[in-house]
Each structure stands twice: as C-alpha cells, then as structure tokens.
Amino acid sequence: MKNFILSASLLATTILFANTNEKIDQTVISKKQKIAISQSTDKTVYFWEVNTTTGSASGYALSEAQALKTIKLMGTSDLVTYRIIEAYK
Structure with missing residues (x-):
C-alpha cells in the first residue's frame, strides 16, 4: 500500500510539472543590427x-x-515550423 501511494504521488507530481507552459522571450536580430x-x-x-x-x-x-x-x-529533437536564411554583403 505504501508503494502504491508513493507511486501515485510521484506520477501526480510529474504530470503537474510536465504541463507548465512557460513563455520564452523571443530575441530577434533587427534589420539595423543585421x-x-x-x-x-x-x-x-x-x-x-x-x-x-x-x-x-x-x-x-x-x-x-x-x-x-x-x-x-535545432530540429533534431523537435519539429521545425519555420526557418529562413537571409544573406547580407
């Protein structure tokens, strides 16, 4: 019974923390910087x-x-949804 309770609490904690969606600040190189x-x-x-x-x-x-x-x-462990390459001389 003790193992079941520990396993259930571990599973609940894992699911709780796995669903956090944190917003990542996006830093794009501006045209002036390029x-x-x-x-x-x-x-x-x-x-x-x-x-x-x-x-x-x-x-x-x-x-x-x-x-x-x-x-x-970048796409080895994830699905790439958008990519672009620009050349500046």
Whole structure:
C-alpha cells in the first residue's frame, strides 16, 4: 500500500510539472543590427531564424552551410515550423 501511494504521488507530481507552459522571450536580430554586423566583415553574412514547436532561435554564420547545419541541429529533437536564411554583403 505504501508503494502504491508513493507511486501515485510521484506520477501526480510529474504530470503537474510536465504541463507548465512557460513563455520564452523571443530575441530577434533587427534589420539595423543585421546591417551593422554585415558591415563589420568583408564576407557575406548569413542570418538564420528557426521556430520549433517548443521555441525559437536566431543567429548568424559566415557560410550558408554553417547556417543550414545550425538549423538542422535545432530540429533534431523537435519539429521545425519555420526557418529562413537571409544573406547580407
């Protein structure tokens, strides 16, 4: 009986904490920031944004292959719902 009560309370606690939906603050790189970053280098800068079912991320890389690789890594354990890559010279 003691094991049943402990198992039931553990299950109830797990379900209670598993359903918390916290809102993640989304930080997107603005157009001004993209221009400033691209002017700081001679190479083409690739800015990427990706949205998944659990969150979103954005960043930049110095090659399109690196940007695609990063997006692919973001979607390894989650479903990608939106992705974009922009190139700035």
